[in-house]
Amino acid sequence: MNILENKELQYDSCQEKNFNPGLTSKEYKKLGIRYSILFFLLAHATLTSSYLPPTVTTLLVMFDDGNSKKQLPPKLPYYSWMPFNYDTPGSYLIALGYQAIPMFSYAYRACEDLENIHKYLTLAQVTATLFILCSCLYLVSTADKLSFYIWQCDWLTADNDFKKSMILTMARAKRPLYMTAGNFAPLTLPTFVSIIKGSYSFFAVIKNTSD
Secondary structure, X not given: OOOOOOHHHOOOOOOOOOOOHHHHHHHHHHHHXXXXXXXHHHHHHHHHHHHHHHHHHHHHHHOOOOOOOOOOOOOOOOOOOOOOOOOOHHHHHHHHHHHHHHHHHHHXXXXXXXXXXXXXXXXXXXXXXXXXXXXHHHHHHHHXXXXXXXXXXXXXXXOHHHHHHHHHXXXXXXXXXXXXXXXXXXXXXXXXXXXXXXXXXXXXXXXXHHO
């Protein structure tokens, strides 16, 4: 009875009451989307601030009734050659669009280049995470042989307390030890194979119905 009351042989539950890994993953996913949008806006902020004032000025000149003294900007936001004159409000707006489209495409291309660099870091992170999970699952799978190795020890010459502890440990080691997904599906190879089979069957049904 004293062995059963030993705290070292008891399971410890999670102390955090608000432990919710799914909600935590969703929150960090939303945070990543926010930072991505912020980076995209900052990458285009300089170009937007350069083209917005002359665009507003040109629109004011275009819809002016003659009482205002506003004039077209003498130059474009960035120095470039134009195949036509832009001395009228309409042609100036066309020149702004002709110059702005390549500039914004360059900024978008810079975002894509940074994303291409970041994807290798993400791949390395996912690979390291998979390695950690696989190694932990391997250690969990090898724990099934714990009772067998305990039986192989030199327990014949041991005292009765050791034999009682050995029997109790072997009985508890027979309980399956594995990680679960949502506390309803074990993370084992048969579960993974069944999920792959079910996903392929579902995909085949959707593909046949769509065709």
